[in-house]
Amino acid sequence: MPLFICTACGTQYPDSAAPPAQCLICEEERQYVPPRGQTWTTLDALRIGHANNCREYETGLIGIGTQPQFAIGQRALLVRTPGGNVLWDCISLLDTATVTVIEGLGGIKAIAISHPHFYTAMVEWAHAFDCPIHLHSADKQWVMRPDAAIKHWDGETLELWDGVTLVRCGGHFEGGTVLHWAGGAQGRSVVCSGDILTVATDRKWLSFMRSYPNFIPLSARAVTGIGEALKPFAFEAIYGHYFDRVIARHGKQVLESSIARYIAAIEGKRGY
Ligand SMILES: [Zn+2]
Numbered sequence: 001m002p003l004f005i006c007t008a009c010g011t012q013y014p015d016s017a018a019p020p021a022q023c024l025i026c027e028e029e030r031q032y033v034p035p036r037g038q039t040w041t042t043l044d045a046l047r048i049g050h051a052n053n054c055r056e057y058e059t060g061l062i063g064i065g066t067q068p069q070f071a072i073g074q075r076a077l078l079v080r081t082p083g084g085n086v087l088w089d090c091i092s093l094l095d096t097a098t099v100t101v102i103e104g105l106g107g108i109k110a111i112a113i114s115h116p117h118f119y120t121a122m123v124e125w126a127h128a129f130d131c132p133i134h135l136h137s138a139d140k141q142w143v144m145r146p147d148a149a150i151k152h153w154d155g156e157t158l159e160l161w162d163g164v165t166l167v168r169c170g171g172h173f174e175g176g177t178v179l180h181w182a183g184g185a186q187g188r189s190v191v192c193s194g195d196i197l198t199v200a201t202d203r204k205w206l207s208f209m210r211s212y213p214n215f216i217p218l219s220a221r222a223v224t225g226i227g228e229a230l231k232p233f234a235f236e237a238i239y240g241h242y243f244d245r246v247i248a249r250h251g252k253q254v255l256e257s258s259i260a261r262y263i264a265a266i267e268g269k270r271g272y
């Protein structure tokens with residue numbers, strides 16, 4: 001039986017004779033059902049008209065995204081370390097070319113995902129590379145295709161290896177997580193942020209929302225909490241969730257000033 005994939009958010013569901021009646025991720029207030037209504041595809045169908053491409057941002061950090069754009073349109077990141085590669089965030093399309101390329105780069109030792117909008121076809125990726133998926137347990141209810149590869153973690157941080165640490169920031173989702181890699185930016189460290197810290201269109205600022213498509217802001221308390229979670233970490237670059245959303249320098253200062261700007265705006269200060 002096919003495993004249907006929601007065309008609006010890219011989430012893959014367990015095998016079923018007919019498509020699910022609804023996508024629970026898209027029905028929730030942070031996502032949306034498009035005007036055309038709920039539609040579904042499968043991995044086989046997706047492979048016919050789509051392919052993945054790669055971009056090396058810096059040594060050890062490769063973006064992987066689907067062309068033409070599918071569903072939310074995020075790209076994943078392959079973080080390469082001597083101890084093994086981490087796939088950060090996930091995309092729906094996995095094909096033989098992608099597996100061959102990633103195997104050539106040493107495979108994937110673990111998958112970690114910022115939040116449920118990017119869970120997509122994570123189980124396909126975990127099976128292809130025989131690796132675990134680390135998800136924060138606060139978002140357990142949003143796993144649509146349960147699998148033994150999924151390992152839920154609790155608490156505020158999870159250290160993987162070689163300076164790779166998952167940091168729970170909350171905000172957009174209760175278990176919203178970013179990845180801090182001490183070896184990135186030539187040892188000055190990077191944060192892979194998904195849309196937990198969203199790199200704004202100008203690539204000079206970050207923003208933070210409960211829902212991006214439906215314009216639901218976060219509270220000052222939630223945004224302050226994101227800053228608190230990242231307080232112990234220094235970092236130079238921030239890699240957002242689209243290919244072109246990168247803040248190359250002064251990432252920590254950008255986070256601090258972006259939090260201050262956000263709070264000033266929602267509290268009506270400083271001319272807002
Ligand atoms: Zn959906």
Ligand SMILES: [Zn+2]
Nearest residue numbers: 115117172195
């Ligand atoms: Zn999201």
